[in-house]
Amino acid sequence: GDSVxxxxxxxxxxxxxxxxxxxxxxxxxxxxxxxxxxxxxxxLQLLLKATKADDKGSNKGFEATYRKETTSFxxxxxxxQVSDSAVYFCALSGDFGNEKLTFGxxxxxxxxx
Amino acid sequence: GAVVSQHPSWVICKSGTxxxxxxxxxxxxxxxxxxxxxxxxxxxxxxxxxNEGSKATYEQGVEKDKFLINHASLTLSTLTVTxxxxxxxxxxxxxxxxxxxxxxxxxxxxxxxTVT
Numbered sequence: 001g002d003s004v005x006x007x008x009x010x011x012x013x014x015x016x017x018x019x020x021x022x023x024x025x026x027x028x029x030x031x032x033x034x035x036x037x038x039x040x041x042x043x044l045q046l047l048l049k050a051t052k053a054d055d056k057g058s059n060k061g062f063e064a065t066y067r068k069e070t071t072s073f074x075x076x077x078x079x080x081q082v083s084d085s086a087v088y089f090c091a092l093s094g095d096f097g098n099e100k101l102t103f104g105x106x107x108x109x110x111x112x113x
Numbered sequence: 114g115a116v117v118s119q120h121p122s123w124v125i126c127k128s129g130t131x132x133x134x135x136x137x138x139x140x141x142x143x144x145x146x147x148x149x150x151x152x153x154x155x156x157x158x159x160x161x162x163x164n165e166g167s168k169a170t171y172e173q174g175v176e177k178d179k180f181l182i183n184h185a186s187l188t189l190s191t192l193t194v195t196x197x198x199x200x201x202x203x204x205x206x207x208x209x210x211x212x213x214x215x216x217x218x219x220x221x222x223x224x225x226x227t228v229t
Binding site: 004036041042043044045046089100101102103104105106 | 117147154155156157159162206208218219220221222223
């Protein structure tokens with residue numbers, strides 16, 4: 001079945017550091033890929049998405065590129081801020097009319113001033 | 114826009130009792146609602162998908178008689194954990210979609226259930 005593997009946290013970085021959170025997936029067909037973010041006390045929010053190979057999703061300075069050859073969707077940001085502290089989830093939605101989301105385990109990110 | 118609420122945010126109950134969790138879409142009509150369960154340091158696991166006015170579709174391994182889901186209106190779905198046991202203790206999250214698509218899910222903040 002479909003699965004998502006993302007780097008384990010927690011990750012702690014200093015403000016303005018470069019961020020990478022790795023995500024790889026296993027799926028049949030052509031899934032859509034997502035990054036969700038969960039701020040303390042809030043529900044998951046869609047951060048960005050990509051629906052086909054080589055697409056780049058971007059939002060709030062975050063980027064991720066759908067790499068079919070490496071089955072990856074790594075999340076990057078050039079300069080993180082304290083307000084980026086949250087839990088980040090990589091997820092995929094299957095192909096062939098399967099609308100379910102399969103999530104990774106989440107990565108807790110803490111940015112220190 | 115696209116706000117989903119859950120009530121209660123946390124609940125403690127005794128073993129053998131039943132607990133109801135509500136999920137509401139506050140500013141849109143949710144044709145489809147999803148219920149997830151999350152264990153500590155693990156990913157969200159889809160439990161069931163419900164469409165307004167019809168029976169929920171449960172994922173393999175989820176006991177439908179234990180986790181009763183009702184989606185009686187376009188803004189409300191409920192999850193009832195019947196005869197709860199300590200192993201049911203978990204974080205339950207709902208999401209809602211106005212288009213019935215995974216790509217457009219909006220998530221509630223979750224409900225922490227502790228069964229003693």
